[in-house]
Amino acid sequence: MMQIRNLCYHYKGCPEVLKDVSFDIEPGKFLAILGNNGAGKSTLLKCFDHILRPDSGEVILDGENLLTMSHRDVAKRVAFVSQSVPDTQMTVHDVVMLGRRPYMQWSFTEKDHGIVHDAMDRLGIDGMRGRFLSQLSGGEKQKVMLARALAQQPKALLLDEPTSALDIQNQYQVLRMVRDICHDDRMVAVVVIHDLNLALRFCDRFLLMKEGQVYGCGDHSILDGPALKEIYGVDARIVEIEDRRMVLVEE
Amino acid sequence: MDSIRSKLEDKGIDQAYRRNKVKSIGFLIFLTGLLVSTILLSLCSGAYDTPIGELVRGIFGLSSDRRIDLVVQNIRLPRICTAILAGGGLGLAGCILQAVLRNPLASASTLGVSQGATFGAAFAIVVLGMGGTTGFGIPSCAFLGSIAVALVILGLSRSRQVSPEGIVLAGVAISSMFTGATTLIQYFADEVELSALVFWTFGDLGSTGWEDLGGMAIVVAVLSGYCVFHRWDYNALLSGEETAISLGIDVKRLILTNMLLCCLTSSVIVSNVGLVSFIGLVAPHIVRMVVGNDHVYLIPGSILGGATLLLLGDLFARTVISPVILPIGAITSFLGGPLFLYLLFKGGKRG
Structure with a gap:
């Protein structure tokens, strides 16, 4: 269980980006953070993982407040996949x-090597472990990043726009992998994502953000026309086709 | 059938991975061999023509001639040790600065630490009139000068507004400022002071005795130990600051500690041997071309590479128009410049 309580954050010399953000995520649920550019989605994600230090509030994971822990202790509990994928001359195995x-x-011990091997196996990238990261395609790199996050054996997995640079096949593959990991390991998974259709397809919970505040949090039923109008400023509705929910945006 | 094929593929993959590791380790062994042979060559070259066996025995004071013992122990060995410590230290400092500032141009000479030392030496020679003196006067002032630059750079790196890339640019500005200040001091110096100063900036590996080596050995050993212990942190930092933090690294503290240690090491080295540039820039780049960005191999490689380069430069300086010993600082810049240009253009093509 991850509980976010009264989180506030502002960048130096700027007005508050996060204003008193509170919500809960149950383990085994895949949460999408939705909102316009500048709504504070990525900032919120980074506050969970010591990348940014919130001005006030608490981030509680299984009863422990992450904000008072050391970097190393947080890294044993929370894994983060950033938006930018590095382009280094390191082998996949080493990454x-x-x-x-x-x-x-x-x-590193034998146990570490075993866990790394399992993580690569699970994401189907075991065959690339001798290759340099710079030689891989965008989709392959993203899977390497996911494997690295899995090797941290986290209780919570945070992803900042993991699909924005991927083709449609890799978008589905990567998100399906995250969802399966989240459901199978009963992990908390949080993704910041712009593509509403992808979010509707894979995520179980939705957090709607507007100007640094929580507009709503819940399952797909909270994503209706008025909510979309409010957070994205567009006229849109959710339609159901063959049991799948899709967003239709009016011109 | 499929499983057999996948096993075969697995083996191929493992081989590719292993080949990579073997190549890196092989290169380190090659560098060690190169260093050892350069040490032996350096031991041999000099005014006394002595068989190598005698010289090696001379290291332990066991040669047949007392004079050989004296020459080896008091002249050739301190020189070799100075070159190894200074070269290794500068190479490692360059490698680490490049990692923490995430800029391939970072090194003691490009950040202005070396220029700060030159200014300190110029101040000691011209303003304080220490030109004719030996001992700790000039090295101490040089040390103070480089530490002053190091503190400015450290101050900048603490500030939120200055990015690691900006620090390198600031280093360029600081080094040109100190070069200008040194020129101004030179303008007011008389001939004797001027020649003393110019001689200092040439760089000299022969003026250090065993007692100076102790200090250098300690800082280089501390830096090496720290870096080897934190080798995976530099690898994590390559993936970006955010990722490094999410992997449990206190990035701010890591950068600060490393800058402090690297600046300290470089300033101790420069104040002892004078202005030796390019080693810290070139050595890590050469090693990186073979072993990639893995600091597990890059750190020992940079130490070995830096030591070998400086020792080779010294060998060249001593033998090319023997018995005249050319200034080592000029040699490393003269030979390092073209090497760096080569790397720059090769890197440009790759990027």
Whole structure:
């Protein structure tokens, strides 16, 4: 269970980006944070993981407040996949190995190698472990990043626009993998995403943000015409086709 | 059938991964071999023509001639050790600065630390009139000068507004400022002071005795130990600051500690041996071309590469028009410049 309580944040010299944000996520649920550009979605995600330090509030994961923990202790509980994928001359194996960094003492153990191997196996990238990250396609890189996050053995998985640079096949593949991991391991998974159709297809919970505040949080029923009008400023409605929900935007 | 094929593929993949590791380790072994042979060559070259066996025995004071013991122990060995420590330290400092500032141009000489030392030396020689003196006067002032630059850079890196890339630009500005200040001091210097100052900026590996080596050895050892322990942190930092934080690294503290250690190491080295540029810039780049960005190999590689480069430069400086010993600082810049240009254009094509 992840509970966010009264989170406030402002960037230096700017007005508040997050204003008293509170909500809960149950384990095994895949949550999408939705909202316009500048609504504070990515900022909120980064506040969970010590990348940004909130001015006030609490982020509680299974009864422990993440904000008072050390970086290393947070990294054992929360994994973050950032929007930008690095382009380094490191092998896939070594990049995934970085996920064991929070647990490392002097060097990596056999157990670490086993966990890394399992993580790569699970995402189907075991075949690339000798290749350099810079030689991979966007979709493959994103899977490497996911494997690294899995190697952290987190209780919560945070993803900042993981599909924005991917083709449609990889968008579906990556999100399906995240959803399966989230459901199978009963992990909390949170994704910041712009594509509403993808969010409706894969996510179980939706957090709607507007100007740094929570507009609503719940299952797909909260995503209706008025809500879309309010948070995105467009006339849109949700239609059901063959049991799938889709967004139709009016011109 | 499928499983057999996938097993075969697995083996191929493992081989590709292993080949990579073997290549990196092989390169480190090659560098070690190169360093050892350069040490032996350096031991041999000099005014005394002595068989190598005698020289090696001379290291332990066991040669047949007392004079060989003395030459080896008091002249050639301190020189070699100075070159190894200074070269290794500058190479490592360059490698780490490039990692934490995430800029391939970072090194002690491009950040202005070396220029700060030159200014300190110029101040000591001209303003304080220490030109004729030996001992700790000039090195101490040089150290103060480089530490002053290091503090400015550290101050900048603490500030939120200055990005790591901006620090390198600031370093360029600071180094030109100190170069200008040094020129101004030179303008008011008399001939004797001027020659003392110019001689200092040449760089000299021969003026350090065993007692100076101790200080250098300690800072280089501390830096090496720290860096080897944190080798995976630099790898994480390559994936960007946000990712590094999410992997449990206190990035701010890491950058600050590393800047402090690297600036300290470089300033101790520069104040002992004078202005030796380009080693810190070139050595990590050469190693990176072979082993990639994995700091597990890059850190020892940069130490070995830097030591070998400086020792080779010194060997070249001593033997090319023997018995004249050319200034090491000029040699490293002269030979390092074209090498750097080569890397720059090769890198440009790749980017």
